[in-house]
Amino acid sequence: MRIFFWQRSVRGKLLALTLLPILLTLLMLIGLTAYWTSTYTDRQLYMKVAADLAVARNTLHHLQERQLEQLQRLSSSWQLIQQLQPTQLADTALLEQLTSQLQQELEVDFLRLLPAERLHLFRTSLASIEDRLPLLASGESVSGLLRLEPEELQAIDLALAEQAQIPLRPTPHARPTDARVEDRALVVRSLVPLLNLDGEVAYLLDAGLLLNHNLAFVDQIRDLVYGPGTLPEDGIGSVTLFLGDTRISTNVTEASPAGQTENGVMRAIGTRISAEVAEQVLDQQRLWLDRAFVVHDWYISAYEPIYDLHQELVGVLYTGFSEGPFIAQYRVTLSELGITLLIVLLVSAFLVWHGARRLFIPVEQIHRSVMAVRAGQSDARIGFLDTQDEMADLAHQFDQMMDELDSRQRTIQAAAQELERQVEARTLSLQHKTQDLEKHIQLLKATRAQLFTKEKLAVLGELTAGIAHEINNPAAVILGHMDLLQVELGDQASAVQQEIDTVIEQVYRIRAIINNLLQYSRPGSTTDQLQTLELNPVVQDTLALVRHALDKQRVEVQQQYQTLPSIQANRQQLQQVLVNLLINAANALDGPGQIQLSTQLWQDDQGRTLGAMIQVKDHGRGMTPEVQARIFEPFFTTRENGNGLGLSVSLSLIRRYGGDIQVESEPGRGSCFRVYLLSQAQINAEDEATMRQLLSGLGVV
CATH class of the missing domain: 3.30.565.10 (Histidine kinase-like ATPase, C-terminal domain)
Known part of the structure; x- marks a missing residue:
């Protein structure tokens, strides 16, 4: 069993007793520092990502309000009212040019002028806001997020339906799905009624901004909340818009095959939300503020359910940043603290050890003398110690005790030698008697075994001889009669020849068994x-x-x-x-x-x-x-x-x-x-x- 130096050395024990409180204090200090740093850092990180989510939410709302304001301002334009007079509408090319010009000015993905009296012809393209048509007919505007099905997109614009399609890609930690393409679309849609000179609703101005593949929107929010200096070096901030559980617009990137995109990275559009987040945000419609696995790494994340203008859940708004740089910074801080405290501990140990060395020189001298006596050097003595404390008196008493022990040891050795001679003599006599007794016992056992074997074999031999005589005679009769039977049957014996041979073979087998009985009943038989x-x-x-x-x-x-x-x-x-x-x-x-x-x-x-x-x-x-x-x-x-x-x-x-x-x-x-x-x-x-x-x-x- 291994014994450490502080278990064998008084100096080591003193060092351990001195350093143990210091070590415990330092460990407690490291633990408290790690706990406080982790708690404070986590709280600050979650507060930051919650604030980032609020900025993204406000930006999304501002986008809807700005689009509505632009349309309302456009609907009040006298120039537009003049151009939409019945005398001007006969020119279809002029109307298309007007619509295209307004779409470019508003920076939307589609813009339509729908005659109020022919809205029934556009029922498919207005399916998502069919319940709001009475409000539009009364002159009120409608604006908000909408989820458009593929049929409604195609009715608005075939190119828009193709642009909205997003191939789904395998995503770690996501729920299993059999779907391969997300063909629905999330749009910011505004409908504003246009009044004629009589104050009646003549047209509906239908404009929408497609959020599928809309990188400008998420990049604008990212640049706003994760600008330079807001994250540690190598920190990655990201904003994502989900339709259902599918990323339709994001600046989260992932590795791609060389040559597919610039710098070998691509947007993670088409990947899906993790199952754990989907359960809380989509199923339970609750806010998520925690770390989460995003595509390929762990992020400090904030997820919030978003609703359309019908207050139905349509997707999720996400902001977050990678936690790796913060963890690395946290580990560096703890490492620097641990190294500093370790240096303090080593310096303290050196000072305590050096001071204890001079204090325990007399103790070590006494220890060497005691170990020498234990090793068999009975003449070892401590001698004079150049101290004026209890150690000198202890050394003097130890030397006197050793002198007395030497004297008593010589007396005991003389008595022991005499006793040993007497014990050896009596032990030798007892050994001779024991050996004689063992020989007699072995001889008795062998004789008894021989007598028992001879008696048993004698009885077995007598019994076997009688059995052999009684069985061999019938066996001989059977063999004789079988020979006679073969002769009497003649050629007819061939029909039962196998049975005859079997009987003869078994008779010989009976004789072999009898021979075995006779053979094994005789001692020394082969x-x-x-x-x-x-x-x-x-x-x-x-x-x-x-x-x-x-x-x-x-x-x-x-x-x-x-x-x-x-x-x-x-x-x-x-x-x-x-x-x-x-x-x-x-x-x-x-x-x-x-x-x-x-x-x-x-x-x-x-x-x-x-x-x-x-x-x-x-x-x-x-x-x-x-x-x-x-x-x-x-x-x-x-x-x-x-x-x-x-x-x-x-x-x-x-x-x-x-x-x-x-x-x-x-x-x-x-x-x-x-x-x-x-x-x-x-x-x-x-x-x-x-x-x-x-x-x-x-x-x-």
Whole structure:
């Protein structure tokens, strides 16, 4: 465990105690400064952007009022009244020239003179102000923001409808949309009635300023509120007008492909408002004063919903400036403050450390002497200290204590040496007696094990001899009668030749089992003859042995074999294991069903082939974890007519050659037994002894 210098040095502790209050004070000062600076700066920034929004709002209102005033002033012009007399209107070219001249003077995108008696012919182009026509007929003017649908724009001017179209562009943080083009328009529209000499409304003067793609409007507001000196260096101020959630006029820029626009930037017209802002400003119709993501960066932003002359929400007015320069300036300020305070802290630490060094020279001398004594230098002493304080008295007392300790240590060492000699003598005697006792215990255990084994094998040998005699005689009779049956049947025996061969083969298998009983009941007997086998044919032959029992239960066996290396085993014993597993799988089904029988390679974790694997899988009732843990115990069974030896003997047979049997089971979903066999058998002595105890059950498998 690491120990810092201020934990081991008094001088370090004094330095820590001195500097800790200073450090805490400085950290608190930095924290308060950061908090106050951030709070004050944020408040000032939001106040500024709110004031900028007010300027933009007033500018938009002023634009509407100025347009209305110009039209009203024009409508009162005697010259215009004279030119619109019935005698002049026959000249259509003169009327078009007059309209074009007035449109240029007013700097609007469209200007129309609509005869009052024929307004029904212009109903499509007046759809957005249809409810205000009675006011116009009474001589009142109408002016304000309007959202014009594509049909109304086309009715006014086809070129105007094309000019208003804005392709929508992908925008980060915006709401998903399937729209591709914004073809509506936001216009500042004014309609002023023109009176004839009789004081009746003769015409409507319809003028409008298209705000879609209107860069002059937003640039005018930007130059007004974000002129030189109003923002930090690299600060970007912007003004945007939204129709719905789409930017239709803005000076927010974004990168564009080289050569597309000047200096590689373009206006962000066609991008859309962020989803967070849209929810508050468009859905809830509330003012937004906060930071917001604008196209590609974070801005200190102010968003305000705008309404048309029908007081319906049509869009959003935005002002804001990038927050990056302010954050950079804020970080520079904090960095300068932190560096200054760090310098103060380092200077204070140097002064405290230098002063403490002279104060603690005697303490360090005492410490060196104490550590020398601890390291084994019993003759180390502090000696004389050139001080007149408590340190000198402490050093003198320490030296006296060390002298007394040396004297007592010599006495204790002499007594310890004598005691050690006596303990060694008695310990040696006890060790000899313990070794003799252990030898007697080991001899007793070995003798007892030999007696138990001999007694068990004697009983097993007697039982095995009787079984072999009783079974071999009927087996010989069966073989004789099968030969006689073949002779008697003659050529007719070919119809049942397969069944005859199967009976003869199973009789020889019975004899092989009896030979195993005789062989393993004798101590020191050799193991069964190992054979190099091709596993797939052995499995297929075994399946033929149990085919009758499976067909009787209507159990279908799905077979799948892989190309396998040869393995070493005893053919009869391997077939005995497979028969046991197949019969158990069929019994687990409780009726008709399917068993999956397959062979695969047996490989280790490094991909090396060890041998082959046989898998027997059923979809029967399965086993609980408690039953699964005991199925390989001798005489444990869950079947009423079972003897509990099948799986126990099978496991011992397979493990004799270095293989293994593993099982996976789940109640209600069936069981899967896997038999692992080595290409080169490895006789397991422990399982060989176990097999000798279990082979007495082979006759009932």
